[in-house]
Amino acid sequence: MGNPADPQVIGYVASQKERARITGALRGWALVLWVSSLGDLPDLVRDAEAPPTAAIVAPRDPLGNDGAAVVRQLGALVPDMPLIAHCHTGVEQAADIRHMAAAGVHEFLFVGVDDSGIGVRSVIASAQRACSADRVVEVVRPLLPERLGEIAAACLQHPLQARTVSGLATLLGVHRKTLLNQCARDGGPAPAELIGWCRLMLAAHLLASTRQTVEWVALELEYPSATALRNAMKRYTGLRAGEVTRHGGLSRVVRAFNRRLKSGP
Numbered sequence: 001m002g003n004p005a006d007p008q009v010i011g012y013v014a015s016q017k018e019r020a021r022i023t024g025a026l027r028g029w030a031l032v033l034w035v036s037s038l039g040d041l042p043d044l045v046r047d048a049e050a051p052p053t054a055a056i057v058a059p060r061d062p063l064g065n066d067g068a069a070v071v072r073q074l075g076a077l078v079p080d081m082p083l084i085a086h087c088h089t090g091v092e093q094a095a096d097i098r099h100m101a102a103a104g105v106h107e108f109l110f111v112g113v114d115d116s117g118i119g120v121r122s123v124i125a126s127a128q129r130a131c132s133a134d135r136v137v138e139v140v141r142p143l144l145p146e147r148l149g150e151i152a153a154a155c156l157q158h159p160l161q162a163r164t165v166s167g168l169a170t171l172l173g174v175h176r177k178t179l180l181n182q183c184a185r186d187g188g189p190a191p192a193e194l195i196g197w198c199r200l201m202l203a204a205h206l207l208a209s210t211r212q213t214v215e216w217v218a219l220e221l222e223y224p225s226a227t228a229l230r231n232a233m234k235r236y237t238g239l240r241a242g243e244v245t246r247h248g249g250l251s252r253v254v255r256a257f258n259r260r261l262k263s264g265p
Contacts, residue, residue, distance in 0.1 A: 007031070007211070009124070010045070011056030012038045012067075013086050018111060022056065025120035038065035042073045045081070053210065054082040054124050056109060059096040068103035075104050080135055080209045082106045082127035089113060106130040125220055132205040133157045139254055140201065143261060148186040148194075151179070155198035159221055163199070165191045189260065197260070200236055201253045203229060207241065208249030214241050236260075 007030035013019050023032045030053055035041055038061045045052065055074055059067040071083050085100035087093055088111045097108065107127035109115055114123055133156045140156070141149040154171055155162045162168040168191060169176045179191050188194060199221055206217045218229040233241045237256040244252045 007053040008033060008048075008050075009054050009056065010035070010041060010052045011084075011086070012036075012041060012061060012070075013056060013058050014061060018086070018115065021116045022109075022120055025116050025118075029121060030124075037061050037063050038067055038070045039063065041070055042077060045074060045077050051078045051081050051209075054084055054127055056084045056086050057100070057105070058086045059100055068099045071100065071103040071105055080131065080205075082124065082131040084109050084123060084127050086115075087111070106134075128206060128210055129159065129202070129220060130157075132202055132209060133159070135209075136198075136201045136205055136250060139250065140198075140257070143254075143258055144188065145186040147182055148188045151182065151191075152194060152198055155195050156202055159199060159202055162195060163222060165195065168195060187264065196232060196236060197253075197257050199223075200233055201250060201257065203233070203241075204244050204253040205250040207245045 009026060009030045010033045011022070012035050013022065019034050026032055033044065035044055038057065041055060041057065045055075057067045057071055057074070061067075067085070071085070074081060074083055083105045084107045085097070085105040086109045087096055087100065100108070107123050107130060109120065109123050114120065136156050137153045140152055144152055151168070151172065155168060158171055161171050165176055165179065169179045172179065174182075176191075183189065183191050183194060189197065203217050203221055206212065206220065207214065210217075214229055215226040218226040221229075223229040223232070230241050233239065233244060237244065237253055239252060
């Protein structure tokens with residue numbers, strides 16, 4: 001699969017023209033590896049030296065393979081790999097869109113809408129955020145009381161809207177004071193600190209799973225700068241961003257977060 005240090009996107013799209021558009025859009029950023037049928041995608045993942053950056057999956061192929069079934073297979077093989085459905089727009093495609101959404105894709109790449117230029121990279125970045133959020137929510141929720149877990153999940157699944165306490169309160173449909181009281185009642189960190197932890201856990205997972213730079217992750221999560229992300233990582237965990245990435249990624253930040261929870265309000 002080429003140099004495992006390079007970003008690699010795998011996929012099946014039937015149209016050679018549409019493949020060329022996507023390949024061209026990612027030229028200089030990622031190597032795109034196309035397969036001849038949907039059924040080849042799981043084998044390609046199993047043989048890979050490192051997990052691909054993302055997988056692009058059509059709803060079906062001429063051999064009768066079901067894209068949704070392949071999405072579920074890929075999700076089981078590599079839970080940290082973003083899965084993107086390649087679909088056409090229009091009412092007649094609604095069943096395909098529902099089918100792929102139910103299978104667990106993280107984003108949609110619509111033909112003729114966002115399948116060229118910067119649109120493809122934006123879709124992949126959005127899928128990476130969504131995939132990372134799912135993974136972090138899965139790890140963090142068991143550590144928290146139910147309501148606090150719901151608040152943390154909102155922070156993780158909507159990191160750009162929930163960058164501030166006001167943004168998180170709006171997202172949840174509550175007043176800032178209500179949010180503060182809920183966190184205090186459950187014995188958790190104050191809302192601003194909880195947001196900070198959630199953003200760092202998401203950043204740690206993105207750094208480890210995408211192999212992108214601190215600068216890229218800071219931009220994706222709308223930190224003021226890469227320095228701001230590095231400083232937050234050091235302040236909350238006592239570790240540098242590079243140390244977190246090399247030695248456990250998400251698990252290192254989760255351990256620090258768990259210690260913070262045990263220390264009390």
